[in-house]
Amino acid sequence: MTIKAIQDEIVDEFSMFDDWMERYEYIIELGKKLPLIKEEYKTDNNLIKGCQSKVWLQGEQADDKVVFTADSDAILTKGIIAILIRVFSNQTPNDIIDADMSFIDKIGLKEHLSPTRANGLVSMIKNIKMYAIAFNAKA
Known part of the structure; x- marks a missing residue:
C-alpha cells in the first residue's frame, strides 16, 4: 500500500470520531497495539531528541x-509513533523522503497536542526521514 493510501485511510478513521477525547483514546489504542521494540534497540542512539x-x-x-x-x-506518544510507523514502515527510502505530511493537519493532530508534544511529533518525522536519507545514500 502506498504512503498516500495509508494516510487517506488514517484520515478516514479519524473522521469517524466526533470529538478529540475519542481521538485521543483511539491514538492510545493504536499505541497499545504497537509491536514491541527489541530491548537491544532501547539505546541512547535510538532515542529521539x-x-x-x-x-x-x-x-x-x-x-x-x-x-x-x-x-x-x-502512552499517547506511543500512539503517535504508531501512526507514523504505520505510514512509513515497509516503504522505500525515496517514498519516505518525498512523502507529503499534510495528513497530520487533516486529522488535526498537531493543533490538538501540547507545544512540547507537537515538537516531539516534528522530531519523530525528522528522524524517520533521516533514516530514509541514510539508507538512500547507501544505495
Missing part, C-alpha cells in the same frame, strides 16, 4: 524498504 517523553525509533533496511520499530514511555 526533542521529545518530552522517551521515544525510541529503530529503522533497518529489508530489501529496498525501510522497516521501523519504536516504543515510548508515554
Whole structure:
C-alpha cells in the first residue's frame, strides 16, 4: 500500500470520531497495539531528541524498504509513533523522503497536542526521514 493510501485511510478513521477525547483514546489504542521494540534497540542512539517523553525509533533496511520499530514511555506518544510507523514502515527510502505530511493537519493532530508534544511529533518525522536519507545514500 502506498504512503498516500495509508494516510487517506488514517484520515478516514479519524473522521469517524466526533470529538478529540475519542481521538485521543483511539491514538492510545493504536499505541497499545504497537509491536514491541527489541530491548537491544532501547539505546541512547535510538532515542529521539526533542521529545518530552522517551521515544525510541529503530529503522533497518529489508530489501529496498525501510522497516521501523519504536516504543515510548508515554502512552499517547506511543500512539503517535504508531501512526507514523504505520505510514512509513515497509516503504522505500525515496517514498519516505518525498512523502507529503499534510495528513497530520487533516486529522488535526498537531493543533490538538501540547507545544512540547507537537515538537516531539516534528522530531519523530525528522528522524524517520533521516533514516530514509541514510539508507538512500547507501544505495
